[in-house]
Amino acid sequence: MNGTATHRTVIIVGSGPTGLLLAGDLATAGVPVTLLEKRSHDISNLSRAFGVHARTLEQLDARGLADQLLATGDTITGLRAFDRLTLDLTTLESRFPFMLITPQYEVERLLERRAREAGVDFAYESEVVGLRQDADGVELEVRGADGTVAVRRAAYVVGADGHHSAVRREIGLDFPGVSVIKSLFLADVRLAERPEDVLTVNGAGDCFAMIASFGDGWYRVMGWDRHHEVADDVPIDLDEVKDVARRALGSDYGMHDARWLSRFHSDERQAPRYRVGRVFLAGDAAHIHSPAGGQGMNTGLQDAANLSWKLAAAVQGWAPDGLLDTYETERHPVGKAVLRSSGGLVRLARAQSPALRAVRALVSAVGNTVGPARRKALGQISGIGYRYPALRGAHRLTGTRVPDVALAGGRLHEALRGGRFVLITPDPQAYEDPGTRKDRLTVECWASGRRTTVLVRPDGYVAWAADAPDATAIEEAVAAAVG
Incomplete structure (x- = not known):
């Protein structure tokens, strides 16, 4: 671990898109990260995924990578399902109202370069063969290329090692x-x-x-x-x-x-839990589903974006109580919804019985003509329609995704590139940072005349909002979220 105290480190297993984004985020936040990969260092150009949806492009934009990725492929503005159902992506309320067609290896190349530049320690030909954890950390038994087994220890471990996840096996979770x-x-x-x-x-x-x-x-x-x-x-x-x-x-x-x-x-398939103690699952290690809608890689990248800032907060000692538990609370239902929607598309596409064909015709008709149904389908496939649970009585915006709104100092996605929370206020004097949160919070003002005050999480979702808060309410909200 290069002399770094293990209570401040994270080990990620699996160097696919999910593991690479997570590793890059943590290293950018100053967390020492080791990424273990069973394969040799050879990013295959023969990967399965090829579609990048709007929400993933938004997350990549918040890391300064979207424009580079757009240059590697072509975009499509509509998706067709069955014989009649057509989804118009140009209606998405996003800076990216389309789907990018580019091979997965282009995504991996960008994410690997970012991770290396941030200082991630890559360890190839390293296979996890054992795992133990205690109250203070996790020990992995790792077999190297020469067959010898060494022990690596970290504060937390994330299994992003795919369908046949060794991490999932070692923590005893089924994959029903x-x-x-x-x-x-x-x-x-x-x-x-x-x-x-x-x-x-x-x-x-x-x-x-x-x-x-x-x-x-x-x-x-x-x-x-x-x-x-x-x-x-x-x-x-x-x-x-x-x-x-x-x-x-x-x-x-x-x-x-x-x-x-x-x-x-x-x-x-979906793991019943995404967290066991200090070990987490993300991407295909946590959920796999049919290729319908091209949501696999995209869902994994969203897992990583949700988990990375929470792990960084825990390692750095400022995470509010229960923050790490919200990863499973927020992402497990999304994984379940993706399984349900992608599986439904496949079953209807393969329908043979008259009853199922009638259902397919009905779904197509409703999707083409009923606005709310069409928007829901677009939101699920593109990823922009998901929202996370909020406490009773919270503002209606809490838990929702924030689009790339215009700020007095630029765009929201640009403000998020530091991996910080962003407090957006109508009044630059509404909140004065005492200086203790400068590494965790950026304060911005609306470019428009909007009056709502919004605290945006590093992954682009609303942590807290209020329509006319006073300075005390803002300070309390910031303290609760940012520490």
Whole structure:
């Protein structure tokens, strides 16, 4: 641990997008972080995720990364489900009213660079084989590339190590759920004919296929054939991919030069808890679900954004009582909602019975014509519609996401880049920071004439709000949240 007291350190297991964002946030906040990864240092360009939704782009913008990521891909402004349901992303109340199509490895490259620049200690070829915890910290038994086992200790450990999480296994949590789709394939190919759209999706008969452009000449293809459900390890060739594409999309677009072909099955699973003592789960270690809606990587990144500032507060000694418990309280219901919505989309898309087809038609009609239903669907898929629980009697804004509002000194996302709380007031004299919170709080004024005072958490959600508070009320709210 380079001589650093272990009671101030965090170990993160897993260097996917979730682990990288979390590690970068903690290191930026001054917390010593070690990131353990079972693989060697080789960020694969053959990853499954390819869509970045509005809320994730907002979180990346609050870290100064969104514009760089936008340059790596293309955007789409609508999502189509089934035969008739179309969701118009341009109606999102966000600086990013679209979905970015870019491969996961582009996200990982940006997040890894940020984490390294912040001082994260990377340890590759390091496999967790044991875990013990006590009142003061956590000990991990870690097997290195040479087979020897060493013990690492930290104040807290986060398992962001995916579906087959060793951390989840070691803390004794089950991963209950079912397989939604028994056999899917993925392929990265080049095309002789360019599809008209950045994202091409359709289902016909017993087949489904999707083609997404990575913007660099490569395309991701995903699909399934209801009558050819086989084990993940059954060999696959390009002819099978082309056949399913022709039947589902009407063309295989001249697919050639596949650099990757793979089968997998899609599960719906969620850990019953996201915290056991000083150990936390995030991303695919906590929840997995169908690829419908492209919410997997996005949900994991939102887990990391929620947990990082809370862990930093705990390590640095200013966290209010119960703050770490709110990670599970806030994120477990979101994970459950994502499982429910993505699983519902898949089941309706694969509907065969007349009853389910009728339900699908009804869902499409309601989604296209009923405003509240359409907004709810857009909010869930994009991530901007989720809100966190608030205490009884709290202001109506408490727990809600704050858009990238204009401030007298710039934009909210810019103000959040320091990882601090942001107090937004209508009057610059409404609150005077005594100086003890300068590393944890930024005070800003509205650019508009808005009169509400809002305390925004580092992850962009409202911690407290009031319409006409006096100086004492503001001080009490800040003290309760920021210490």
